Amino acid sequence: MALAITFGDWISEIENWVFAVLALVMVYSALRVVTSKNVVHAALFLVITLGGSAAMFVLLASEFVAWTVVLVYLGAVIILILFGVMITRAPLGFETRLSHPVRVQVGAALASGALFVLIGGAMLDAFGDDPLPAASATRAEEIGQSLFERFVIPFEVVSFVLLAALIGGIVLARQDPTVEEEEVLS
Amino acid sequence: MIINQFLILGAALFSIGVYGVLARRNAVLVLLSVELMLAAVNINLVAFDRYLQDSIAGGQIFALFVITVAAAEVGIGLAIVLLIFRNRKSANVDELDLMKL
Amino acid sequence: MSSLLAFAAPLLLAAEDGAPKEFSDGGVLAEWAWLIPVVPMVAAFAIVFIGKRSPWKGWGLATGSMAFVMIYGAILFISNLNKGITYEGSVAIGEIGTDPYGHTLGLEWGWMVDGLSIMMYLVVGLVGFLVFTYAKGYMEGDIRYTWFFASFALFGGGMLVLVSAPNLIQLIVGWELVGVSSYLLIGHYWEEHENSSAAIKAFLVNKVADVGLFIGAIIISLSVGSFRFTDIMAVIAEGDSQSALARFSFWAGVAIFIGAMGKSAQFPLHVWLPDAMAGPTPVSALMHAATMVTAGVYLIGRLFPFYNTEFFADDTRYIIIIIGTLTLFLTGLLALVANDIKKVLAYSTLSQLGYMVTAMGAGAYTAGLFHLFTHAFFKSLLFLGAGSVIHAVHSNNMSDMGGLRKYMPQTFWTFLIGSLALAGIVPLAGFWSKDEILASIQYAGQNYTTAQGGAELANFVLVVAILGAFVTAFYMTRAVSLTFFGEYKGHGHPHESPKIMTYPLIALAGFSVVAGWINIPGVIKWFTEALEARFLAPGDHHPEAINFGLAAIGTVAAVAGIAIGYFIWFADRETQKERDKFRIPVLYPLLEHKYYIDDFYMDGIVRPLRGPVARAVDWFNGHIIDLVINGTGWLAVRIARVTYWVDQRGVDGVFNASAAATGGTGGLVRLLQTGRIQQYVFLIVAGTVVLVAGFIIF
Numbered sequence: 001m002a003l004a005i006t007f008g009d010w011i012s013e014i015e016n017w018v019f020a021v022l023a024l025v026m027v028y029s030a031l032r033v034v035t036s037k038n039v040v041h042a043a044l045f046l047v048i049t050l051g052g053s054a055a056m057f058v059l060l061a062s063e064f065v066a067w068t069v070v071l072v073y074l075g076a077v078i079i080l081i082l083f084g085v086m087i088t089r090a091p092l093g094f095e096t097r098l099s100h101p102v103r104v105q106v107g108a109a110l111a112s113g114a115l116f117v118l119i120g121g122a123m124l125d126a127f128g129d130d131p132l133p134a135a136s137a138t139r140a141e142e143i144g145q146s147l148f149e150r151f152v153i154p155f156e157v158v159s160f161v162l163l164a165a166l167i168g169g170i171v172l173a174r175q176d177p178t179v180e181e182e183e184v185l186s
Numbered sequence: 187m188i189i190n191q192f193l194i195l196g197a198a199l200f201s202i203g204v205y206g207v208l209a210r211r212n213a214v215l216v217l218l219s220v221e222l223m224l225a226a227v228n229i230n231l232v233a234f235d236r237y238l239q240d241s242i243a244g245g246q247i248f249a250l251f252v253i254t255v256a257a258a259e260v261g262i263g264l265a266i267v268l269l270i271f272r273n274r275k276s277a278n279v280d281e282l283d284l285m286k287l
Numbered sequence: 288m289s290s291l292l293a294f295a296a297p298l299l300l301a302a303e304d305g306a307p308k309e310f311s312d313g314g315v316l317a318e319w320a321w322l323i324p325v326v327p328m329v330a331a332f333a334i335v336f337i338g339k340r341s342p343w344k345g346w347g348l349a350t351g352s353m354a355f356v357m358i359y360g361a362i363l364f365i366s367n368l369n370k371g372i373t374y375e376g377s378v379a380i381g382e383i384g385t386d387p388y389g390h391t392l393g394l395e396w397g398w399m400v401d402g403l404s405i406m407m408y409l410v411v412g413l414v415g416f417l418v419f420t421y422a423k424g425y426m427e428g429d430i431r432y433t434w435f436f437a438s439f440a441l442f443g444g445g446m447l448v449l450v451s452a453p454n455l456i457q458l459i460v461g462w463e464l465v466g467v468s469s470y471l472l473i474g475h476y477w478e479e480h481e482n483s484s485a486a487i488k489a490f491l492v493n494k495v496a497d498v499g500l501f502i503g504a505i506i507i508s509l510s511v512g513s514f515r516f517t518d519i520m521a522v523i524a525e526g527d528s529q530s531a532l533a534r535f536s537f538w539a540g541v542a543i544f545i546g547a548m549g550k551s552a553q554f555p556l557h558v559w560l561p562d563a564m565a566g567p568t569p570v571s572a573l574m575h576a577a578t579m580v581t582a583g584v585y586l587i588g589r590l591f592p593f594y595n596t597e598f599f600a601d602d603t604r605y606i607i608i609i610i611g612t613l614t615l616f617l618t619g620l621l622a623l624v625a626n627d628i629k630k631v632l633a634y635s636t637l638s639q640l641g642y643m644v645t646a647m648g649a650g651a652y653t654a655g656l657f658h659l660f661t662h663a664f665f666k667s668l669l670f671l672g673a674g675s676v677i678h679a680v681h682s683n684n685m686s687d688m689g690g691l692r693k694y695m696p697q698t699f700w701t702f703l704i705g706s707l708a709l710a711g712i713v714p715l716a717g718f719w720s721k722d723e724i725l726a727s728i729q730y731a732g733q734n735y736t737t738a739q740g741g742a743e744l745a746n747f748v749l750v751v752a753i754l755g756a757f758v759t760a761f762y763m764t765r766a767v768s769l770t771f772f773g774e775y776k777g778h779g780h781p782h783e784s785p786k787i788m789t790y791p792l793i794a795l796a797g798f799s800v801v802a803g804w805i806n807i808p809g810v811i812k813w814f815t816e817a818l819e820a821r822f823l824a825p826g827d828h829h830p831e832a833i834n835f836g837l838a839a840i841g842t843v844a845a846v847a848g849i850a851i852g853y854f855i856w857f858a859d860r861e862t863q864k865e866r867d868k869f870r871i872p873v874l875y876p877l878l879e880h881k882y883y884i885d886d887f888y889m890d891g892i893v894r895p896l897r898g899p900v901a902r903a904v905d906w907f908n909g910h911i912i913d914l915v916i917n918g919t920g921w922l923a924v925r926i927a928r929v930t931y932w933v934d935q936r937g938v939d940g941v942f943n944a945s946a947a948a949t950g951g952t953g954g955l956v957r958l959l960q961t962g963r964i965q966q967y968v969f970l971i972v973a974g975t976v977v978l979v980a981g982f983i984i985f
Contacts, residue, residue: 005188015187023195030199030222034206039214046218049199053225056192057249062232065249069228072253077221077260084214084264087271097278098212100965108208111969114976116201122983123193132187132236138243146242147250158254165258172265208969216965 005129019059026052037098039085047078061137192233199226211278213267217260224256310371310820316363317374317400323359323408324398324451324461327352328444334437343423345433349440350419356447357412364409367402368813371820374400375453375517388531390512397453399516402820403588406656407450407578410663413798414577415443417791421671422569424788425678435475435567442468446578450585454514455504458586462500462550465579466493472574473566485562492559496549500586503542506535507593520592520823528598536593540600543590544607551583553644554614557637558885561621564629564683568674571629576636576670577663584643584659591652592823605744608648612748615641615755617882622762624878627683628673631766635709636666638755642724645748651727652827653806653815658724660814661716661802665708668795672702675788676770679781685769687777694781697789699771701796706767708799710760710845713838719803722838725752726808726830729837753844760848768856808833 010016029048036042050073057066099105147155199222206219228249235245313320330352338345366372377397385391419439426432445468449461467490474486508514510531511522522532532539547553552560563575574580587594587607594600594607615638622634639662646655675698680688692699708715711722732745775781783789806814809832819825880886 010188013187016191019187019191023191026195027198027202030202033218033222034202034209034215039212042215042218046221049222050225053199053229056195056229057232059187060192060232060236062235062246062249065228065232065246065253068250068253069225072257073221073225077257080260080264081214081218084217084267087268098215099209100211105209108205108969111208111972111976112201112205114980115204115972116197118976118980118983119197119200120194122979123190123197125983127188127190127193127237129188129190130237132189132192132233133239135236135239138246143243143246143250146244147247150242150244151247154251158251161255162258165261169261169265172262173268204972208965208972 015059019056022052022055022059026056035099039098040082043078043081043085046081047074050074050078060132061135063137064140064143189233189237192229196226196230196233199223199229213270213278214264217263217267220263221256221260224252228252310373313363313366313372313374313400316366317372318376320359320363320374320400320408320451321376321398323356323412324444324447326355326444327440327447331437331440331444334433334440338433338437345436346419346423349436349443350416350423352440353412353415353419353443355412356408356443357416360405360408360410360412363400363405364817367405367817367820371402371816372400372405373402373820373822375515375822376400377453377515388510388512392508392512392514394456395454395514396457398451399453400451401822402818403585403656404450405820406660406814406818407585408447410660411443411446411450411578414663414667414795415573417794418569418573418577418667418671421572421674421788421791422567424785425569425674426567429567431475435472438468438471438475439570439573442472442574442579446582449582453516455508455516456514458589459500459504462497462546462582465574465582466490466497466550469493469563469574469579472570473563475567475570476565479565482565485559485565489559489563492556493549496546496556499542499544499549500546503539503544503546506539506542507532510535510539516589517822519590523592523596523599524823526596526598533598536599537602540594540603541606543586543600544603544610547583547586547644548610549583550586551580551640551644552614552637553583553610553640554617554637555884557614557618558881558888560637561625561630561633561881564627564633568629568670568677571633572667572670572674575633576666580636580640581643581659581663584640584647584655587644587647588652588656588825591647591825591827594647595650595652595825595827604648604650606648608645608744608748611641611644611646611648612751613641614638615645616751616758619755619758619762621878621881623758623765626685628676628685628688628766628770629670629683631685631762632666632669632673635669635759635762638759639666639709642721642752642755645752646724646727649724649728649731649745649748650827651724651731651829652825653818653829654720654723654727654827656818657806657814658720661708661720661799664795664802665705665716665799668701668705668792668799669709671788671792671795672698672705675784675792676702676781678784678788680777681779682777685766688770688775689773689777690771690775691781692771694775695783697783698792701789701792702771703767704796705799706763708803710763710849711756711841712845713842714800714803716799716801716803718838718842719806721756722834722841723806723808723830725749725756725837725841726834727828728752729834730828730830753840756841757844757848760845761852764849764852765856768852 011020026049029045029052032045033042033049036045050069054066054069054074057063057069100108203219203221203223203226206222207216210216210219231245231249231252233245235243235249238245327349330348334341334345334348338348341348363372375397377395379393379395381394383392383394419436422435422439426435429435442465445461445464447461448464449458452458452461470486470490473489474483477483477486504514507519511519513519519532522530527533548556560575560580564571566575592599594604618634618637618641622631622638625631625634639658643655643658643662646658675695676688676691677683679691679695679698682688704715708717711717728745728749732742732749805811808830812829815829
């Protein structure tokens with residue numbers, strides 16, 4: 001899996017500068033998501049990571065996906081999570097009990113590290129330094145055509161999934177608090 | 187740009203997400219980690235879409251589906267966390283051992 | 288081994304005597320015979336999905352499919368009598384690699400239409416149709432009525448897949464299909480723990496034996512380079528003593544026979560069959576009397592030239608004949624002490640299966656399969672009769688019966704016919720087939736004198752078989768007198784069963800009378816000729832004329848059994864207080880505990896294995912997982928504990944060591960079952976890593 005391309009060659013492209021910076025930021029903030037002692041901070045670091053992934057999509061000439069990520073994730077999902085944080089009264093300040101004890105963390109780190117080595121090794125082995133072919137940005141029109149011609153049935157299925165999630169979310173969450181819970185929540 | 191730079195970024199994010207799922211106690215944080223894993227998958231999907239130059243943009247469409255399903259998953263997941271919090275006064279996953287017989 | 292070869296040589300000569308026969312390929316009839324296994328299978332799945340909405344809640348579909356098989360089987364049987372059919376159809380599905388000799392092992396699904404399989408089609412279809420009809424009355428009101436017929440139709444399909452198999456793979460598929468439907472049906476009343484344990488026991492005992500079948504199938508197919516029976520037979524027909532198959536044939540023969548011992552419940556793997564009586568009675572009648580348990584005999588019959596040809600597994604037949612003889616005599620005695628009427632019949636089935644296997648071991652292909660054929664009718668008749676009685680008195684125990692002759696005349700008369708047929712009274716079916724087995728064993732004893740010990744063994748077996756005939760008549764007299772004579776001792780008012788149950792009884796009684804007439808030595812040879820239609824002639828011996836001397840001895844044994852039974856159990860038939868006083872001091876406790884075989888399996892094998900093995904496996908799991916999850920800090924402690932454990936074993940012996948291991952790891956085992964999802968996720972991730980890493984590295 002020796003790479004024919006040198007780091008010097010690689011870094012001489014301006015796109016790769018952008019990539020390197022973005023990737024470092026993403027990995028750092030992803031690490032903060034899983035290690036932060038503050039729930040709100042964790043959620044905000046997730047915003048950075050996902051924003052980075054949106055930038056990656058732009059880099060990969062997939063603008064439509066990038067803007068969807070910005071709209072759906074940054075716009076809606078993170079807001080939802082922040083609401084969840086507040087409703088479940090997760091501690092807003094610094095809190096040491098957000099993670100498992102250190103020995104579990106070590107075990108988890110070993111397992112996920114092994115996973116990373118495995119996946120990364122497999123990818124390097126399989127693709128080496130295959131270049132990405134240059135391409136113009138995929139237009140939203142092409143996405144729409146493909147979505148409503150080739151993928152129309154999965155599209156409909158997903159609409160059902162969303163409907164089910166909507167109804168399920170309401171059914172699960174809707175409950176008038178009893179007197180006892182009023183006291184807990186207040 | 188080579189494809190592997192994206193794939194290895196995806197692998198790193200995915201492994202970090204796995205770490206978070208394993209190591210976090212708070213259910214909301216576990217959900218955040220799952221979102222990280224999904225984002226990693228999306229990067230891989232779009233990278234492969236570019237690599238294979240798919241004429242129907244299958245990878246991008248898949249990424250869109252993943253985003254949609256992830257949104258639904260977050261909604262349901264938070265509703266469940268809320269419900270568990272109401273019933274047990276706690277959002278810590280290690281106190282949820284109802285799967286134990 | 289050379290002494291054993293002489294045992295087989297005359298059989299080969301017998302095969303070469305006649306001119307080679309011409310067989311037809313069966314034409315359209317044989318080409319479409321693939322429908323026979325497919326129709327019941329389709330019916331089974333249809334019942335699962337639409338059964339509750341279909342006419343008669345699934346019964347119609349199941350019985351309809353069996354009626355189809357019966358009619359198709361009957362047409363094939365008649366045309367086979369007219370002119371022998373040999374046809375093999377195969378559809379290639381895939382390839383599973385090459386054998387050491389470079390042959391490509393093809394995976395095929397096919398259907399065999401020859402004398403042997405046609406006979407089985409007819410038996411399965413005919414008995415199946417009658418039992419399914421009967422089951423409508425018997426199962427009426429059952430809460431899992433539709434599911435019952437789905438499993439039952441699945442059994443029918445599985446049995447026909449087994450019977451129609453032209454290759455070993457399909458045979459094993461059918462073998463396992465009948466195994467799983469047997470499991471489902473024995474455990475049909477699973478609300479009672481006893482019944483579900485019986486189902487598990489049947490499944491496990493069969494699995495133990497199946498390992499033998501698998502090994503045998505692997506040896507044979509690897510050394511032949513094909514799974515097809517026709518290819519295996521072609522190698523045997525060459526008779527090359529240096530061929531790969533010939534070199535491995537003894538162990539292959541033993542391994543295949545172990546598989547047959549499981550399905551056909553031969554001593555000492557017979558223990559599952561009496562317990563299998565926990566299932567509904569129609570199940571016992573069709574599966575555990577007529578068809579499924581004969582699969583082992585069928586398997587030996589299918590591979591008969593393999594067992595009957597010099598240089599091949601002919602020396603295995605010593606084992607077969609000894610096992611068969613042990614089974615026929617020892618299990619027959621057990622039927623004398625059982626109180627549950629179905630268990631009496633189950634032991635009787637075991638004994639008769641012993642006869643079939645003995646016949647196969649004595650090189651009597653036709654006699655063994657003829658007994659299979661007649662036994663299917665009268666034993667399913669007896670089971671259905673017993674079911675009719677159980678339906679009336681709501682008890683399996685003969686101590687709750689008695690005097691039923693007056694209340695249920697049709698059941699009584701048909702049961703009596705079945706009993707006489709089983710006992711071997713002229714001219715009922717059992718007489719002809721049992722007589723042919725005795726004659727075949729006698730022939731083996733007289734004609735294989737060159738074999739050292741072969742003749743003595745055959746003569747000894749002949750004596751035991753005649754004694755077995757006596758015992759058979761003896762216990763059937765007991766069952767009939769305790770059930771139908773004397774005073775009624777149960778509760779409520781017994782009544783005759785509905786017509787849907789008695790008509791199958793009458794039909795089966797008819798077959799129990801006439802089924803033996805199609806193979807009267809020297810007079811009618813229909814059955815013999817029908818079974819000769821196959822790709823490689825079985826090359827067995829069949830008597831050319833009735834051996835009146837032997838027939839007389841057999842009949843005398845049966846009549847003596849009935850007479851002695853009459854004096855013991857009819858003497859006090861009104862009160863029947865004396866019946867349990869018939870006890871032979873040493874023998875009776877031995878029989879009552881079923882030769883302690885079950886106890887031996889439980890205390891000698893299952894319990895000693897269950898604790899330590901389960902503990903060891905749990906220990907290993909908990910240990911390894913903990914090492915990973917808790918990091919290296921715990922490693923030292925664990926290693927120390929292992930060292931300690933090893934040390935203790937060295938110092939304090941085995942008992943202390945296992946105790947220490949148990950104590951030291953008891954807490955760890957619990958860690959596996961935490962109920963915490965994250966731990967499960969961890970296991971999934973770790974498992975994936977290990978698995979994928981394994982794929983990449985290797």
